[in-house]
Amino acid sequence: MIVREMCLDDLEMIVKIEEELYKVPWHKEQYEYELKNNEFSYLFVLENDGVIVGYYGFWLMFDDVDITKVSIRKEFQGFKLSNILMEDCLKRVKMLGCKKVNLEVRKDNFRAINLYKKYGFKEVYVRKNYYGNNEDGIVFSKEVL
């Protein structure tokens, strides 16, 4: 398993995985923008023998990081591969001099919430009806030491 920077050639596969995993997926254009034009955006893939099994991303804004994605392909979920993503992410943001990492998660996404809590993220506040359909978003945060 390796973690490497996402590139434009990955996008066909990334968009397929994205549509499988998210109710409101990022489209190819959004990823192209993030890779080509957004200087604050960082995106990485987790690859096993040339196959993308997951990816993650964040926006770095001054001292703060907002995690934009933490994704493991459906057939590879449940094997704790997201630990590799979280550990890589926390290592990188520390190297970049970030002081605080934030993220937002749907209230019913128990798997993701368990993952973030395990890595020391604390619930900061709830954004009522953030996703529409009465679905709240929870903002989690972690200080990076």
Ligand SMILES: CC(C)(COP(=O)(O)OP(=O)(O)OC[C@H]1O[C@@H](n2cnc3c(N)ncnc32)[C@H](O)[C@@H]1OP(=O)(O)O)[C@@H](O)C(=O)NCCC(=O)NCCS
């Ligand atoms: C969230 C996600 C990245 C987790 O990846 P994963 O590698 O399958 O996760 P894990 O197998 O390590 O499980 C994560 C934790 O949730 C727990 N968990 C697993 N299944 C669960 C379930 N059905 N309900 C509650 N908790 C569960 C696990 O026990 C684990 O905690 P532990 O290590 O303390 O045992 C993955 O499910 C995913 O890509 N989901 C879709 C995209 C998404 O929602 N991303 C987060 C956006 S904020």
